[in-house]
Structures are given as C-alpha cells and as structure tokens.
Amino acid sequence: xxxxxxxxxxxxxxxxxxxxxxxxxxxxxxxxxxxxxxxxxxxxxxxxxxxxxxxxxxxxxxxxxxxxxxxxxxxxxxxxxxxxxxxxxxxxxxxxxxxxxxxxxxxxxxxxxxxxxxxxxxxxxxxxxxxxxxxxxxxxxxxxxxxxxxxxxxxxxxxxxxxxxxxxxxxxxxxxxxxxxxxxxxxxxxxxxxxxxxxxxxxxxxxxxxxxxxxxxxxxxxxxxxxxxxxxxxxxxxxxxxxxxxxxxxxxxxxxxxxxxxxxxxxxxxxxxxxxxxxxxxxxxxxxxxxxxxxxxxx
Amino acid sequence: xxxxxxxxxxxxxxxxxxxxxxxxxxxxxxxxxxxxxxxxxxxxxxxxxxxxxxxxxxxxxxxxxxxxxxxxxxxxxxxxxxxxxxxxxxxxxxxxxxxxxxxxxxxxxxxxxxxxxxxxxxxxxxxxxxxxxxxxxxxxxxxxxxxxxxxxxxxxxxxxxxxxxxxxxxxxxxxxxxxxxxxxxxxxxxxxxxxxxxxxxxxxxxxxxxxxxxxxxxxxxxxxxxxxxxxxxxxxxxxxxxxxxxxxxxxxxxxxxxxxxxxxxxxxxxxxxxxxxxxxxxxxxxxxxxxxxxxxxxxxxxxxxxxxxxxxxxxxxxxxxxxxxxxxxxxxxxxxxxxxxxxxxxxxxxxxxxxxxxxxxxxxxxxxxxxxxxxxxxxxxxxxxx
Numbered sequence: 001x002x003x004x005x006x007x008x009x010x011x012x013x014x015x016x017x018x019x020x021x022x023x024x025x026x027x028x029x030x031x032x033x034x035x036x037x038x039x040x041x042x043x044x045x046x047x048x049x050x051x052x053x054x055x056x057x058x059x060x061x062x063x064x065x066x067x068x069x070x071x072x073x074x075x076x077x078x079x080x081x082x083x084x085x086x087x088x089x090x091x092x093x094x095x096x097x098x099x100x101x102x103x104x105x106x107x108x109x110x111x112x113x114x115x116x117x118x119x120x121x122x123x124x125x126x127x128x129x130x131x132x133x134x135x136x137x138x139x140x141x142x143x144x145x146x147x148x149x150x151x152x153x154x155x156x157x158x159x160x161x162x163x164x165x166x167x168x169x170x171x172x173x174x175x176x177x178x179x180x181x182x183x184x185x186x187x188x189x190x191x192x193x194x195x196x197x198x199x200x201x202x203x204x205x206x207x208x209x210x211x212x213x214x215x216x217x218x219x220x221x222x223x224x225x226x227x228x229x230x231x232x233x234x235x236x237x238x239x240x241x242x243x244x245x246x247x248x249x250x251x252x253x254x255x256x257x258x259x260x261x262x263x264x265x266x267x268x269x270x271x272x273x274x275x276x277x278x279x280x281x282x283x284x285x286x287x288x289x290x291x292x293x294x295x296x297x298x299x
Numbered sequence: 300x301x302x303x304x305x306x307x308x309x310x311x312x313x314x315x316x317x318x319x320x321x322x323x324x325x326x327x328x329x330x331x332x333x334x335x336x337x338x339x340x341x342x343x344x345x346x347x348x349x350x351x352x353x354x355x356x357x358x359x360x361x362x363x364x365x366x367x368x369x370x371x372x373x374x375x376x377x378x379x380x381x382x383x384x385x386x387x388x389x390x391x392x393x394x395x396x397x398x399x400x401x402x403x404x405x406x407x408x409x410x411x412x413x414x415x416x417x418x419x420x421x422x423x424x425x426x427x428x429x430x431x432x433x434x435x436x437x438x439x440x441x442x443x444x445x446x447x448x449x450x451x452x453x454x455x456x457x458x459x460x461x462x463x464x465x466x467x468x469x470x471x472x473x474x475x476x477x478x479x480x481x482x483x484x485x486x487x488x489x490x491x492x493x494x495x496x497x498x499x500x501x502x503x504x505x506x507x508x509x510x511x512x513x514x515x516x517x518x519x520x521x522x523x524x525x526x527x528x529x530x531x532x533x534x535x536x537x538x539x540x541x542x543x544x545x546x547x548x549x550x551x552x553x554x555x556x557x558x559x560x561x562x563x564x565x566x567x568x569x570x571x572x573x574x575x576x577x578x579x580x581x582x583x584x585x586x587x588x589x590x591x592x593x594x595x596x597x598x599x600x601x602x603x604x605x606x607x608x609x610x611x612x613x614x615x616x617x618x619x620x621x622x623x624x625x626x627x628x629x630x631x632x633x634x635x636x637x638x639x640x641x642x643x644x645x646x647x648x649x650x651x652x653x654x655x656x657x658x659x660x661x662x663x664x665x666x667x668x669x670x671x672x673x674x675x676x677x678x679x680x681x682x683x684x685x
Contacts, residue, residue: 085629095629098567101560102625109618113611228418273429276422280407283419287410
C-alpha cells in the first residue's frame with residue numbers, strides 16, 4: 001500500500017512539473033501554431049541560471065532572474081526570429097517549428113558545453129528534507145513541486161480567463177483572421193505567449209532537478225520532450241487537456257517505475273519511455289488527442 | 300530527346316560527376332573515403348526523409364529508428380546469433396523490414412498530420428532505443444554488435460578475401476564499400492526522382508498544399524500518407540544497413556534523437572523537396588564534424604578534442620554551425636542550398652531568376668495561418684519539384 005501511495009505522490013509531483021511545460025507548449029501552439037522544440041533548451045537555460053546565480057543572490061533571487069531571463073529569451077526568439085520566418089506561406093507555422101529545432105541545437109550545445117560533465121546543485125531551500133505524511137514519507141521538494149505548480153497553473157488559467165491578453169489569445173486560437181480584424185495584435189499576443197511559456201519552463205526546471213534527482217546535468221533538457229506526449233494527449237489546443245495529459249503521463253511513469261520488478265518483461269528503465277508508449281496507444285485510438293475539438297475542413 | 304547531342308548535353312554533367320566519383324578511390328586515402336561513405340549513406344537516408352517531410356509535408360523525427368531497424372536488421376539476419384542468412388539476402392530483407400516497421404506505424408502515420416506526426420515519431424526513437432538496450436539476444440544490448448561484412452558471389456566487401464589490387468591501388472574495405480555505396484546511392488537517386496516526378500510525387504505535393512483539395516481531386520489521403528512513410532522508412536533502412544557496414548559495429552546510442560535531428564537538418568539545409576538538395580545537405584552535415592575533428596588544430600576558436608575546460612571542441616563547433624545554418628537558411632533562403640544553386644545558375648546565365656509559383660498541385664487560398672506574421676518579406680515561392 002505504501003508503495004502505491006508513494007507512486008501516486010511521485011506521479012502527481014512529476015505530472016504537475018510536466019503540466020508546467022505542457023501548458024507552455026499549448027499556450028504557444030494556440031497563439032502561433034508552432035510546436036516549440038526549443039523548450040528543452042529554455043528549461044536548461046532556466047536551470048543553469050539558477051545554478052550559477054544562487055550562490056550570489058540567494059535561491060529566490062536566482063529563480064526570479066532565471067524566470068525573467070528565460071521569458072525574455074523566449075519572447076525575443078519569437079519576435080526576432082520566428083515571426084520573420086515563413087512570411088505569408090500557409091505552412092509558416094511548420095517552417096517555424098523547424099526553426100525552433102535549429103535554435104534548440106545551438107542553445108543546448110552552448111549550455112551543455114558550459115555545464116560539461118558536472119552535476120550542478122540549484123541550492124533550493126528544500127534540500128533533501130522529507131516529511132512523514134501518515135504511512136508514507138515524501139520529499140519536501142515533491143510537495144513544493146505540487147503546490148508551486150498548482151499556484152502557477154492557476155495563475156496561468158486566470159490569465160487566460162480574466163485578462164484582455166487571455167481573451168485575445170483565445171480569440172486568436174479560435175480564428176486568427178477574425179481576431180486580427182477585431183483589433184487583436186497577433187504579434188504581441190504570440191510574443192507574450194512565448195514569454196509565459198518560457199517562464200513556466202524555467203520554473204519547471206527547478207523542480208525537475210530538485211531532490212531526489214541529483215542536480216542539473218546536460219541532458220536535463222531532454223525531459224521537456226516528455227511533456228510533448230502530455231500536450232498531444234490533451235489535443236494540443238486545450239490547457240485543461242494538457243493538465244490531464246500531464247497527470248496521466250506523470251502517473252504512468254511513476255507507477256511503471258514503482259512496480260518495475262513486476263514489469264521486468266518490458267525491460268529495465270521502461271518508466272522513462274512509458275509516456276511515449278501511452279502517447280502512441282492514445283493516438284492509435286484518437287489521432288487528434290483526447291480533448292481536441294473536432295475540426296471540420298472548409299474549402 | 301532523340302538527338303544524341305542534346306542528350307549528351309543534358310546528361311553530360313551527371314555522367315561527369317559519376318565518372319569522377321568512380322575515380323576517387325584511386326586518389327584519396329581511407330579518411331576521405333570514409334567521409335564519402337558516411338555521406339553517401341546519410342544521403343540515402345536524407346532522400347527518404349525528404350520524400351516524407353519535404354514532399355509530403357509530414358514532419359518525422361523518427362528517422363533514427365528506421366535507420367536502426369535497417370542496421371540491426373541486417374546485423375541480426377546475417378550474423379550469429381541470428382538466422383545467418385547470406386549477407387546480400389539479409390541486406391534486402393533489412394530494407395523490407397524497415398519498410399514493414401514503417402507500415403506497422405501507418406495507422407498513426409496515415410492519420411496524424413504535419414507537426415503532430417513529428418511528436419508521434421519521437422515516441423519511435425525513444426521506444427526503439429529502449430528496445431535496442433534491453434533486447435540483448437538480438438541487439439547485443441548496450442555494447443551493440445559487430446557487423447558481418449557484405450558478401451556478393453564470393454566477393455567480400457572487407458579488407459581481404461579476395462585480395463584485390465586495381466591499377467596499383469590496393470582495394471581495402473573503404474574502397475570496396477565506396478563502390479557499393481555509389482551503386483546504392485545511384486539506385487536511391489533514380490528511384491526517388493522517378494517517384495517524385497511521377498504520379499505519386501504529384502499526389503503527395505497536392506496533399507501537402509491542401510489536404511481537402513487533394514482528396515477532392517481523388518488522392519486517397521491516408522493511403523498516400525502511409526505509403527510515403529513506408530517508402531521513407533525503406534530508404535532509411537538501406538541507409539542504416541550501409542552505415543552499419545561502414546561502422547563495422549552498431550551501438551544503440553548512435554541511433555538517438557540527435558541522429559533524427561541531423562537528418563532533419565540535412566533536408567532543411569539542402570532544400571525541402573529536392574533529391575539533389577537532400578544529398579548536398581547530407582554531405583554538409585556528415586562531413587562537417589569529421590573535418591572539424593581532423594583539422595581542429597588548424598582552425599581558429601576550435602580546441603582539439605579532450606583539451607576540456609569549457610573550450611569549444613570540434614563536435615560542438617559543428618553543431619553550432621549547423622544549428623545556425625538551419626535558422627539562417629530558413630530566415631534568408633527558405634529553399635535551401637538547392638534553391639541557392641538554382642538562383643545562382645539563373646543569374647549566371649543572365650536569365651531572370653525564376654520566382655513565380657511553380658505549378659504544383661492546386662495552390663491553396665490565402666489561409667489564415669501566417670497572415671498575422673507581420674513580416675516584410677515577400678512571399679517566396681518554394682521549389683516543389685526535384
């Protein structure tokens with residue numbers, strides 16, 4: 001039973017971190033139609049900034065700087081590079097997606113070179129502390145991940161729901177042309193969406209490398225890719241779907257890892273790739289994801 | 300076409316290049332032949348990916364998986380443990396196996412479109428890598444397996460057996476594999492161009508430009524999408540087998556996501572939807588890191604491997620370069636090297652540059668996507684034909 005509860009808590013913590021990343025994917029996709037493959041490097045950038053700065057300005061300050069800088073980099077990337085690619089080509093969003101891969105290569109190469117073979121500690125206040133919750137022992141960092149993610153995601157949903165920007169974003173996602181005609185400045189809306197996604201990625205980085213993970217390493221960015229299945233499962237355009245997808249992915253990964261001894265047919269370390277297996281299975285049944293609106297094609 | 304002189308003028312450059320490629324093993328040492336060999340293998344794979352992503356507009360990040368299927372398929376079928384088939388048969392079967400793997404994925408590949416497919420194929424790479432690591436009895440696990448040399452009618456593509464010296468040049472494994480690679484590449488070149496210029500190519504281009512319009516014109520959407528995926532997987536399988544022969548050992552870590560991204564970089568740098576472009580891109584992406592490593596001590600800003608301490612090694616330098624190349628090419632020359640070459644040629648022959656939209660399927664109505672991109676760049680026509 002404790003094994004079950006352990007896996008459940010781990011899954012929820014993991015899922016809430018994935019949700020931060022997946023929400024970024026969805027926000028970007030809604031605003032610009034681009035799948036951001038740059039997220040791995042944005043995450044790495046956020047983590048790296050915290051790791052480098054926390055000695056001098058403390059963890060909170062470093063986190064604030066990292067979130068702001070990552071948001072600014074993401075916004076600049078959209079404004080200065082992506083929006084200039086593709087022109088009026090109807091496939092512009094596809095071309096821009098490939099550009100994000102190019103940018104990712106450059107950023108990841110540079111960050112990996114700086115990090116080298118080291119494991120960088122982030123100096124987070126939770127350290128390796130644990131709390132006893134009834135029968136299970138849970139790492140404080142996991143609890144913090146769940147709480148902070150809940151607040152951040154709640155904040156993001158409030159932004160979508162209650163601010164003029166959120167209204168513009170939803171309008172743009174619904175019908176770009178009509179939104180533009182109604183006076184929505186699409187360029188600003190999408191740049192802001194990129195900024196938000198960058199900030200969420202930096203925040204996610206902190207929890208991804210917190211205890212019991214050993215620290216920031218050069219491959220940490222790859223974890224962002226696991227949020228892709230989460231966003232795809234949710235149908236890419238639905239923030240709620242991304243949330244559900246993330247939880248599904250996080251729980252799957254945690255349970256497969258937790259019950260690995262019973263699942264040894266699947267091979268060691270199957271937990272790491274389980275999200276992808278879930279995604280393929282779901283796509284077989286519902287090619288547009290679980291929460292996607294049925295789209296009708298008009299000529 | 301019937302006039303032999305026009306034919307010679309038209310085919311002349313191609314013949315010349317072919318002759319040159321055949322003569323190279325007599326002048327180059329093993330290092331350069333090796334680069335050429337890897338480039339040819341990469342070109343075969345890139346042509347396959349170009350068919351799928353450039354022509355059919357389906358983004359795939361799963362190419363590394365199909366390369367792995369081809370490579371491991373050949374090794375297992377031809378080797379011990381395994382059925383130990385004659386290597387030539389194993390090579391053909393490995394290509395078919397890669398195609399079958401693509402076919403198995405077709406329920407997803409046929410229905411999921413565009414960039415969604417890119418993410419769905421991510422799954423293939425990670426799941427495939429996991430299988431390669433864990434299915435020890437077939438793949439040899441983490442340490443991989445050594446590759447049995449190809450044998451064709453008593454002739455072995457390895458250092459000896461039979462010993463061979465042509466015009467005073469001893470023919471080792473590199474020289475022999477060079478010609479094998481050349482033949483396989485020629486097959487790829489002509490089949491891919493045939494496909495692209497024929498009915499299937501036009502159907503795929505129509506599908507890319509507008510799914511609705513294409514299906515109204517009678518293109519079976521799911522079938523063509525799946526077929527493009529299967530054919531692209533078969534080219535990848537062939538490339539994988541050739542790579543395995545040149546490496547002489549296959550290890551799981553080679554077939555990672557980075558390899559898929561390499562192939563994507565090749566077709567983007569070369570120019571989407573063109574066989575020649577994919578080849579040029581493949582040579583660029585493959586040769587760059589190898590050359591950088593070799594000449595690291597003579598290049599400014601590049602440290603020799605192993606000198607450590609946050610300096611820029613040759614692998615990193617080449618990754619910077621080609622990451623930047625993707626971004627810059629899409630920013631300033633969206634039709635890649637292929638388009639650059641075409642425009643230079645047009646300028647040299649003092650003809651006005653071809654910029655009008657090429658008749659390639661029904662052109663889509665100005666769509667919503669992209670209409671917001673406040674960009675001052677004019678709509679640039681994309682080259683759709685190879």
